[in-house]
Amino acid sequence: MSAVDSLAGVEQAVALGLTQDEYGLVVASLGGREPNDVELAMFSLLWSEHCSYKHSKILLRTLPSSGERLVLGPGENAGAVDVGGGLAVAFKVESHNHPSAVEPFQGAATGVGGILRDIFAVGARPIAVLDSLRFGEIDSERTRYLLEHAVAGIGHYGNSIGVPTVGGEVYFEGPYEQNCLINAMCVGLVETERLIRSAASGPGNLLVLFGASTGRDGIGGASVLASAELGEGDEAKRPSVQIGDPFAEKKLMECSLELLERALLVALQDLGAAGLTSAAAEMASKGSVGVDIDVARVPLREEGMEPFEIMVSESQERMLCVVEPDRLEAVLAVCEHWETAASVIGEVTASGLVRVLDGERVLGEMPVEALVDACPLYDLQPRAPQEPLYSAPRRVLDSSDDVDPGETLLALLRSPNIADRLPLFEQYDPVVQSRTVRRPGQADAAVLALPARGEARPGIAIAIDGNGRRVAADPYRGTVEAVLECASNLACVGAEPLGLTNCLNFGNPEKPHVAWQLCESVRGLADACRAIGVAVVGGNVSLYNEGADGPIYPTPVIGLVGELPDVALAGRIGFRAEGDRIALVGPFAPEIAGSELARLGGRELPSSLADVDIARVLAAQRAVRDAVRSGSLASAHDIAEGGLATALAECCLAGGLGAEVAFDDTVKPLRALFGEGSGGFVVSGGEGALRALGGAGVAVRIVGLVSGTRLTIVAGEARIELALERLREAHGALRALFD
Amino acid sequence: MKFGVISFPGSCDDTDALSACGRVGEAVALWHADHDLAGVDAVVVPGGFSYGDYLRAGAIARFAPIMTEVIEFAHAGGYVMGICNGFQVCCEAGLLPGALLSNLSRRFVFRQVRLRVLGEPSPFTAAIEPGAELSIPVKHTTGRYFAPPEMLARLHAAGQVVLRYAPGENPNGSLDDIAGVVNEARNVFGLMPHPEHAVDQLTGSTDGLSLFASLAAAAAA
Amino acid sequence: MKARVLVRPKAGILDPQGAAVERALPALGFEGVSDVRVGRLIELEVSDPARLQEMCERLLANPLIEDYEVLLEGAAG
Amino acid sequence: MKARVLVRPKAGILDPQGAAVERALPALGFEGVSDVRVGRLIELEVSDPARLQEMCERLLANPLIEDYEVLLEGAAG
Ligand SMILES: Nc1ncnc2c1ncn2[C@@H]1O[C@H](COP(=O)(O)OP(=O)(O)O)[C@@H](O)[C@H]1O
Numbered sequence A: 001m002s003a004v005d006s007l008a009g010v011e012q013a014v015a016l017g018l019t020q021d022e023y024g025l026v027v028a029s030l031g032g033r034e035p036n037d038v039e040l041a042m043f044s045l046l047w048s049e050h051c052s053y054k055h056s057k058i059l060l061r062t063l064p065s066s067g068e069r070l071v072l073g074p075g076e077n078a079g080a081v082d083v084g085g086g087l088a089v090a091f092k093v094e095s096h097n098h099p100s101a102v103e104p105f106q107g108a109a110t111g112v113g114g115i116l117r118d119i120f121a122v123g124a125r126p127i128a129v130l131d132s133l134r135f136g137e138i139d140s141e142r143t144r145y146l147l148e149h150a151v152a153g154i155g156h157y158g159n160s161i162g163v164p165t166v167g168g169e170v171y172f173e174g175p176y177e178q179n180c181l182i183n184a185m186c187v188g189l190v191e192t193e194r195l196i197r198s199a200a201s202g203p204g205n206l207l208v209l210f211g212a213s214t215g216r217d218g219i220g221g222a223s224v225l226a227s228a229e230l231g232e233g234d235e236a237k238r239p240s241v242q243i244g245d246p247f248a249e250k251k252l253m254e255c256s257l258e259l260l261e262r263a264l265l266v267a268l269q270d271l272g273a274a275g276l277t278s279a280a281a282e283m284a285s286k287g288s289v290g291v292d293i294d295v296a297r298v299p300l301r302e303e304g305m306e307p308f309e310i311m312v313s314e315s316q317e318r319m320l321c322v323v324e325p326d327r328l329e330a331v332l333a334v335c336e337h338w339e340t341a342a343s344v345i346g347e348v349t350a351s352g353l354v355r356v357l358d359g360e361r362v363l364g365e366m367p368v369e370a371l372v373d374a375c376p377l378y379d380l381q382p383r384a385p386q387e388p389l390y391s392a393p394r395r396v397l398d399s400s401d402d403v404d405p406g407e408t409l410l411a412l413l414r415s416p417n418i419a420d421r422l423p424l425f426e427q428y429d430p431v432v433q434s435r436t437v438r439r440p441g442q443a444d445a446a447v448l449a450l451p452a453r454g455e456a457r458p459g460i461a462i463a464i465d466g467n468g469r470r471v472a473a474d475p476y477r478g479t480v481e482a483v484l485e486c487a488s489n490l491a492c493v494g495a496e497p498l499g500l501t502n503c504l505n506f507g508n509p510e511k512p513h514v515a516w517q518l519c520e521s522v523r524g525l526a527d528a529c530r531a532i533g534v535a536v537v538g539g540n541v542s543l544y545n546e547g548a549d550g551p552i553y554p555t556p557v558i559g560l561v562g563e564l565p566d567v568a569l570a571g572r573i574g575f576r577a578e579g580d581r582i583a584l585v586g587p588f589a590p591e592i593a594g595s596e597l598a599r600l601g602g603r604e605l606p607s608s609l610a611d612v613d614i615a616r617v618l619a620a621q622r623a624v625r626d627a628v629r630s631g632s633l634a635s636a637h638d639i640a641e642g643g644l645a646t647a648l649a650e651c652c653l654a655g656g657l658g659a660e661v662a663f664d665d666t667v668k669p670l671r672a673l674f675g676e677g678s679g680g681f682v683v684s685g686g687e688g689a690l691r692a693l694g695g696a697g698v699a700v701r702i703v704g705l706v707s708g709t710r711l712t713i714v715a716g717e718a719r720i721e722l723a724l725e726r727l728r729e730a731h732g733a734l735r736a737l738f739d
Numbered sequence B: 001m002k003f004g005v006i007s008f009p010g011s012c013d014d015t016d017a018l019s020a021c022g023r024v025g026e027a028v029a030l031w032h033a034d035h036d037l038a039g040v041d042a043v044v045v046p047g048g049f050s051y052g053d054y055l056r057a058g059a060i061a062r063f064a065p066i067m068t069e070v071i072e073f074a075h076a077g078g079y080v081m082g083i084c085n086g087f088q089v090c091c092e093a094g095l096l097p098g099a100l101l102s103n104l105s106r107r108f109v110f111r112q113v114r115l116r117v118l119g120e121p122s123p124f125t126a127a128i129e130p131g132a133e134l135s136i137p138v139k140h141t142t143g144r145y146f147a148p149p150e151m152l153a154r155l156h157a158a159g160q161v162v163l164r165y166a167p168g169e170n171p172n173g174s175l176d177d178i179a180g181v182v183n184e185a186r187n188v189f190g191l192m193p194h195p196e197h198a199v200d201q202l203t204g205s206t207d208g209l210s211l212f213a214s215l216a217a218a219a220a221a
Numbered sequence C, D: 001m002k003a004r005v006l007v008r009p010k011a012g013i014l015d016p017q018g019a020a021v022e023r024a025l026p027a028l029g030f031e032g033v034s035d036v037r038v039g040r041l042i043e044l045e046v047s048d049p050a051r052l053q054e055m056c057e058r059l060l061a062n063p064l065i066e067d068y069e070v071l072l073e074g075a076a077g
């Protein structure tokens, strides 16, 4: 009798999220035997979307994954690039969307905790955190609740653990109302030769679990949750919420780094989704070995935990390492020093099996391959939608031509997608560790100093971005734009891209239109990466982000890391000196369709975005980057949401100086002032320096000068004249949310 | 002249403080579990979240083994500077008067603030012109300085308030804009702002250096 | 009427504060202490104590991760 | 023995958390609430309840800014 006939087994498997066919494969991979409870729990989690990437893996393989500067690529806990001087920078962005929707403070906090562990799991010291947040419209009570608690949770974790939060982004759009996005990125620094991998090796070596004890946290949590839509009846799915303990993680981090510093470990792995199950199976799979785990030796926080609970618990702040037996004593001593509990819970074997033991008793025995590689991968069935997928945004502004453009500018500055983020990021510590040369608000990208090399003060720059609305309008071009925008942000501080990470936040991939968004977006991502010459070093995929009204805007969050030779010359947003000239640089061809103004005006998303001339955008980036590096510019800022007028206002506000700008030949002032598109920069400096930017096909137009305490813009018929005070007041609109 | 910077589990700004001290003197790390001050001339109790700030900021750290030595050292006239969490620890340990309460906003706040150095003599501010303004960041959730009315009056009368937030800059609701106080014997100093994050123009400001320099000079004398 | 609301982490939910206090006590010479949980105390004057439970559910406690208990003045604790 | 320690901000000390709760309640439709103070609750098992007071004085509360009260299981609240 085939075991698949067992109704109970199939039913249970389906309840745990597997399909009937998948259950059949599980049975087949066990040689025809039905899995017992422990095994089924482990399979169901490892074969969940969250762990197996079954709907995205085939697509991810199309991303460029090799590059000159890449030293650790996808497949490890985090990827890394070479930054010279024997150092590498490891980084990754990850989602914690569903847990945050349930409990935003703890969800966001543990999201930061999780991404930090991925970074120190490869041996790198976390040196920066960035966050990427998406919520519904700002006037919704739920949005305010989520915003306040998510921001507090991120700050709570990052601040307490002593890693600076140096940047981030946040958007408020209707489609995220029922499914917020909380993505966190971490960047770490490591001596290249100390990077460690997670492959277990050496039968007879010990598995040591260290950090927090194991409780019933997130049983059936992240993995299962992240594979199902949230909607009505949300309540019943609520798992036991995971509580973050940054104090425990701080000790865990210092402990892990010291263990590696002393070269005491064979391999290291964090425990994330699916806990011990995933960590052990992944380590075994990467090393082509087997592992035995004795649940009786796992320190527990609660009484009466069942073996399967121990195996899948998602208790936070835990790591698993492989240790040679004669190093065990030294390892335990380091753990003791850091007040971090550590226990031998098993060993590496040559069996090729994951065996779960309870003392002498064997509770489960599964081929590593079956757990990790046998999960089927699904081809997506993409179909471009014939009808618009998203309803028009709610109209909050008259955006017609006859409205005073000054009022329009103020409305844009007040818009939650553009207003000053200070009330959020002042809840984060951006300076701890003493590397931060550009904090949030000072420049388009965060800038961190690396150790000096002789006289040289090299550094890295980091940007994170992803405008979901534009991706919704045009998944391919919107994603290309997001990558270019990050690269433009780096150019403004004088940095050149080294490597990219991404988190793909999408809806249900089994729906053809979502599959189409995903395919198009990944195609755009791949093309854009090739264009800017970087590899994707790693990332994360979060699918099934839907509410009752449908999917979220497709939201690829892009994290880009670059290098700059001299941090002392890192660019700034703000105008610096009265009398400096202001220039518009680059192939800026703005359109209102898909812009923030169109959103405020309640206009439907366009069915596509204008083509981007990537080569010309790259040429403009190069020109700006080189000029910033040479120190010839006083300020540099890329034009993004809200268009040129908004960018000018931001330069004024950041520098506390006014400007007089004129575009006499403008026929369509609204589009020129507020339209959006890639490749435009507002820079200031001496006239000679600005003219010098205009080499090699880069358009440069001197449009005005820095002066006084008002912003005056004349564009054809249109005229804006506003005191800085009024700009500042509008730009400060988010403050009211935190009073 | 040798500084010692304590690391508790959960200290975050200890390495920053070490390198700031290293700019004006020698600096060594001290470990919370040791009973040894390694012969230092001045102790810095750094910022961060010792013991996670659990229960009450500074409440657990003040019982760390090394604090026995620090308290003895301070009673013997040794110089101690408590920064942020270190200020909280010193208050909890009874080395400084008053207490730090939750910010009025109830939130963590990072802000570059302007501070006024008062004219009251102290070894920690000796190298700074009275009335000078310093630009130094604050970053904390529990920084609202409080002392009961009689204690506050005594502090003012004895010139123990040596650092204030400039008018309009108070980030947390501290009484009388107090940002830093010394003990009666003037050898222990606590402040909420982070001078160790204001020692390099590249990362923002150099205004914090003068505090370390004052202390180094006093301790060397 | 004066009321007190005691809010504590639910059983089984990690309580990092309680764990830290429990760890610290022996070092201070206090032995024999266990099961430490740290929560919140909310004291308030209410005109209509019948509504306290609803207040707890909606604002004073986070029912996902916290239990609460209402003590009314004069009632047994 | 099971004990509860209630710690609250001393009278006269501004309690922003209490104030925030007091401000939030009317918006949720709860009128008639005043004098809200938010403090800490510590629950613990102690073998020697006689030492609780000392524990409070030294660790659980800061007498300069906080009052405390010890409730022993079975005793009146
Ligand atoms: N969007 C993506 N782009 C590139 N690599 C990705 C992406 N999503 C996931 N990966 C890679 O797949 C691997 C597995 O990811 P994940 O399960 O999230 O790792 P972990 O369990 O360590 O958090 C990682 O190496 C990750 O970098």
Ligand SMILES: [Mg+2]
Residues within 6 Å of the ligand: A077, A117, A118, A121, A270, A272
């Ligand atoms: Mg990992």
